[in-house]
Amino acid sequence: MRIDAHVHGMDAVRDAEGRLQQPITSSWKTGAITPEERINEHKKRGIDRVVQLDPANVCAETKKLFGDFVIPVPMVRMHLTSPEEIDRILSDGAGGIKFIAPAYSYGDNRYLPLYEVINDHQALAVFHTGFLAHNFFDPGCALGGLDVVDITHMRAAALDRISRALPSLKMLIAHFGNPWWEECWKMIASLKNVYADFSGGTAITRSMKMWKDIFCPNGKLDANAVSKLCFGSDVDYFLPENCFGYTRYIEFYQRFFDELNVPRELQDKVNSENILRLTTKK
Ligand SMILES: [Zn+2]
Numbered sequence: 001m002r003i004d005a006h007v008h009g010m011d012a013v014r015d016a017e018g019r020l021q022q023p024i025t026s027s028w029k030t031g032a033i034t035p036e037e038r039i040n041e042h043k044k045r046g047i048d049r050v051v052q053l054d055p056a057n058v059c060a061e062t063k064k065l066f067g068d069f070v071i072p073v074p075m076v077r078m079h080l081t082s083p084e085e086i087d088r089i090l091s092d093g094a095g096g097i098k099f100i101a102p103a104y105s106y107g108d109n110r111y112l113p114l115y116e117v118i119n120d121h122q123a124l125a126v127f128h129t130g131f132l133a134h135n136f137f138d139p140g141c142a143l144g145g146l147d148v149v150d151i152t153h154m155r156a157a158a159l160d161r162i163s164r165a166l167p168s169l170k171m172l173i174a175h176f177g178n179p180w181w182e183e184c185w186k187m188i189a190s191l192k193n194v195y196a197d198f199s200g201g202t203a204i205t206r207s208m209k210m211w212k213d214i215f216c217p218n219g220k221l222d223a224n225a226v227s228k229l230c231f232g233s234d235v236d237y238f239l240p241e242n243c244f245g246y247t248r249y250i251e252f253y254q255r256f257f258d259e260l261n262v263p264r265e266l267q268d269k270v271n272s273e274n275i276l277r278l279t280t281k282k
Pocket of ligand 1: 006007008053234
């Protein structure tokens, strides 16, 4: 059983400068292949379910077509949302909320009321961390925020403050803090309800030697830190054409398990059990 904790399925048009513009729609196009056939293609390749992190309207559209295959964790725009909107999204069945491109650090006081609602629902807060691609979140782009993006507002270390304020809040660090790897390790190793994934373009291209150093220092497996990982890719699962970009992430995680001799029960946590528990509300 494997659940991808970080996937997309959205599309937007580009303007003359290459910036993505509204409206943001689902990348799925009704046509040659049915949703059931698409799901079967993914299952054949080892993916049983996915966590979709797109705007609420896009997640809802996909969920309607793909049913149980999709666990929606909608992305909100931090300067436009409110505790009421978050409460509504979670009451509508989402497993959590995705945060990205804040105007202030994730740990800033003004965001705490948003996290409190997620905590009350016992849902998951997913945080994009580190480097962010251009053309989507800068002012004037489809999901542009208040100001020019500052990736230091999205450091894994900011979750330390959130965790001190809300120790029971379940949090997932997407992209392992890229490029602040060591910092992300410290957060998952020391904070009980904080987890992380290797999704995105960079973590899986770093050397296995580096990951071994972080998770198996001097040959001794840091089982506690490994037990806080989730499988995640950051690819689109809902394209009409055959496109299975997550296979290299499956290979990377397997290589990580093999080279660090990760016991089977820990592998199961990383592959599916953690994210299932994190997105299940009481
Ligand atoms: Zn993503």
